Amino acid sequence: MAEDGEEKLLATVQHIVQTLGRTDTMTEDILKVFSNYDGRLSLDKLYATRAAAAAAAVGGPGERSVPASPPMPPPPVAPSAAAGMPPVTSLERTVRTLDRQISQFVAMDRLIWADSADADAFLEAVDDLIGTVQELDAAGTNRGLLDRADELLSRCMARLEDEFRALIERPDDAAPQVPGGFGSDESEEEDYDADDGFGDEPIPIAKPVSDFDVVIDALPPGSVSDVHQIARRMVDAGFGRECAEAYATARRGFIDESVARLGIRSRTTEEVHSLPWEELEFDIARWIPAFKMVFRILIPSERRLCDRVFDGLAPYGDLAFVAAVRTQGLQLISFGDAVAAASRAPERLFRVIDMYEAVRDLLPDLDPVFSDPYSAALRAEVSAVCSTLGSSIKGIFMELENLIRRDPARVAVPGGGIHPITRYVMNYLRAACGSRQTLEEVMEGDLGAVGAAAIAVDPDRPTSSLAVHIAWIMDVLHKNLETKSKIYRDPPLASIFLMNNGKYIIHKVNDSELGILLGDEWMKQMMSRVRRWSMEYQRGAWAKVMSVLQTGGSGVGSITAKAMLQKMQMFNSYLEEICAVQSDWVIADEQLRADVKSAIVDSVMPAYRGLIGSLRSSPEAARDLFIKYTPEDVQARIQHLFEGVAK
Template identity: 60%
Template sequence: MAENGEERLINAVLQIAKALGRTDTMTEDIIKQFSDFDGRLSLDKLAVRRDPGGGGGGGGGGGGEDSVPFERTLRALDRQISHFMGLNRLIWSDSDDADKFLEAVDDLLDTIRDLDAHPAANKQLLASADELLQRCVLRLEDEFRSLIERPDAAAPPPPRGPRAYDSEESEGEEEEEEADEGEGQIPIARPVTDYDIVIDALPPGSVSDLHEIAARMVAAGFGRDCSEAYVLARRGFVEESMARLGLRPRTAEEVQAAPWAALEDEISRWIRAFQMVFRILIPSERRLCDRVFDGLAPFGDLAFAGACRAPALQLLSFADGVAAASRAPDRLFRVVDMYEVVRDLLPGLDPLFADHYSAALRAEVATVCKALGSSIRGIFMELENLIRRDPARAAVPGGGLHPITPFVSDSLFTGGFNTATHARAMDKPADASRGAGAGPAAPVDPDRPTSSLAVHIAWIMDVLERNLEAKSKIYPDPSLSCVFLLNNGRYIIQKVKDSELEVLLGDEWMRRMMARVRRWGGEYQRATWGKVVAVLHLGSAGATAATAKSMKERLRIFNNYFEEICREQSGWVAADEQVRAELRVSVLEMVLPPYRSFVGRLKGMPDAGRDKYVKYTPDDVEARINRLFEGTVKK
């Protein structure tokens, strides 16, 4: 019954068209109007029912009577499509026109499929249909690009008030913008701290229209052209977004030739740009491609790879240039920062670059990550070789700070190492905090250099310490060797504390280093002042004449030792005020109490001439010790 009802409807339409149409053209126009009004009245059905036996003149040169319905359908479609082609505005600026144009394209595709399947169809008709389809595709491509580049131009401005694609947050932002404009203020973009966001670059309505166009172009066999149109339209947006991040394009060669001072600031911008592009911009582009080309694989993957590849490679080229540049030690932590950002990002790229077309880009990111890791290892190796190559030629006057110590320490501990890097680098092996002393605390993973960053640094500190110990042997006086090691060791400890690397190296490393410094201080005291204090020890002898004579001799020896030490060590150096104060206090605590006791005991002797042997009062001894380690000329 449904079929009989549809047949009666079609017959009624044909009768009306025949009665009103004074010419074939007018009849076909009337039929087309009915077809637009009701989906059941397709042009093909009406054409077949109008010429059930294939009668009528066969245009197009020998197609036979079977070609007549197709010919009339194509003529009707050509007139309808030509109407849209002649518009001087975007078809999608009117939703009704867009729907009718898509319907005409669908009818044309159905007609072409029928012509392909019809054995008696006229080949010239098929060629005409293909030509008409190409015209449609060109217009679809133009509309497609316009919807991407100028989505607002494809539709009249929306009325004031909430839009269909506005969220509550966007409405709140709009109110804030209006309030700012009313106050005459210029809105300032806030720094991005949360990268777990997605940008909707196009409104949902435009995305839906783009999907409809893409589906027709793919159905027509022009899916790759649609992908290329997407790339041409979106690549400019991605590149402009990158330009707003403040990073100008540089080749790897330009990066290697640039002075390091200029690169340091650019690396900071690069880190922010890299996170913005790979955590926000590219995921947002992936989401847009998936929506526009939903169900149209692999053309969405092709469009995504084409839109993102060039801008992403620009960022990677900069990192590659930094990795291949000089491996000077002062570059270490800037390269570490870059490596950390890329390494942390790699796992999140797997779902983004899982398809065949963008897998190569994921491989490029992994390659750059390895290059940065290799650069870090190279910097450590260069620093180690530099320390080992520094010979023990001449002793530093007064046992002061050797130039190699601040050079290495400043290279490692003043490189802008920040708290975020601390947190990432704290995944070091469990025994990485063993510290220096017997080589690396744990094997270094060549693919994850910062996982063993503490091991690297502890090993460099061990190499430096061994180098300093070799240099300390140049001094003929063992006491001065100890002062030299004490000065340099304290400098290293202070640098670690100032740079907050104590957290990275661990408490155990710090305790071991401080124990070495205390040992060197103790060795200095024993080597220098041990014999002085030994002279003052009287044992258990009583206050006899023989004892008094012995005490006078001991006091004479003490005076000689004390004067010689003060004269010699007046030219010795303490690296800073704290080291100087600690050395003086330790000497005073060792010497002054036994000397006070000795002098007091001597003065208690029954000898009128005892005072002439006391050349230095305890206050004099304290004053002389407090003038040590000033680095003055010997007297």
């Protein structure tokens, strides 16, 4: 009875198949559905039943059937005997068998690679399926079977992709230990900064890393071997690009988190341009070590991992690598571009130089990392931001010139002291020369070669582009100071002002590499100017005094005693006037102050002593002579000049 029930069931299935199976593919699919539904409806039984039905129908209506004995069930024959169906080949049986095997793996609700035996069996089935598809494709005789195999291969590749991504993303294997860097123990290696603008929760910020000779092993060797086996099957099956994208998708999360731990946040160009300088400077201070970390450690480590996962599978490893790192790489590069294109206020020079040097110094190390055609564009972007930052440095120097020109001549510096613009420019240039090598590179305009070979600095080269540029800035400053000196109504005080600023410039040039850049000839010209201003001061401030004393020498005999006494009174008046007016004048440099006083003493005192001697030698004058200031008194008053208001 059980056998009769099974025969009836098989007959019913065959009827359904004949009714609904309009094509070979539909027939195969229907048979497969029934075989999965009930164990009694195996594919072998169903095919055997169909074959028997087809054999019974072979006789046709023109033949007479004479049963000599009770009918025997037809022997199981191959489905090739079925009317209207192609012969069942070994490839068809292989596809059916692989379908059963692979479907079991694809339907698993756990990772196949959680069991090494399952993983090996699955890979073996995948290899067989790939070979079968290739064989069917080469034969080109059974398109329906090829479509079915391709559909099975697609499902197989989708599951492989899921396994591939899961193996890469496992948290326990994707947390590398880098001193002070990625994957560090938060309790020991990280600081929390709640004011980084990333949200309400504090972001763990990694401490800076100074040793860049580090490689991140993001996956253990066993996992690398597993994902490599998967990658090889996907490439062999023609799914190389899908595999590369799966790798990039799996790795981007790690890269994004790593960059976030470095305290970097994405900013648009508009945001960068609108930020207050203090805030932007803080961002730059974080960007520089982050840029070094990403391009010296993180990206090279990704290259190493890609090369291992896709070993022998070029160019898919190159595609996976650039797809994984491009977004964060471009984010860092775009920040550099935005800073370079922002305001070129002179105070930004030193941070821009730091950025430029950070990019320039790593360019040579990027050549082996970005050696393939797919990542060459990213290497070019890094080189381009280096050039852009260099151009920004040039622009900042030009803006310094404009700042000096625009500095208004409105308020005179009390006492003819050093003007703030002089202090600012000289200290600025002196500090800038701390990066003289970089500035030489930038000013020479050889930005395309930076990183390959630094430009040698010639100590006796005052004609370099940087030297010429600084000499031009000094000339602009000199003209600005001369304009400012005209504010002073008293010409001698204007000379004091120019003297003070000129001497300060000489001091700053001598005390730095500015002296090398400007050269000896420039220095001689500047010292000559200071001497000229000193002489102009003496002639202007002491002209009346010297005019009085000039007649007190050898020509005294022709001057009456009364006239000599009047000249003494005039000298006393002029001396008191000079000391009163110049009591708050200042010469800042001690040596210059001493030299000017000495020059005054040398010119005034001999003539004054001569006048006193002549008066004392004249009996008529000696009777009424009253010496208010002895030579020692006059010299003492001169020595108290130029000390400033405080003195």
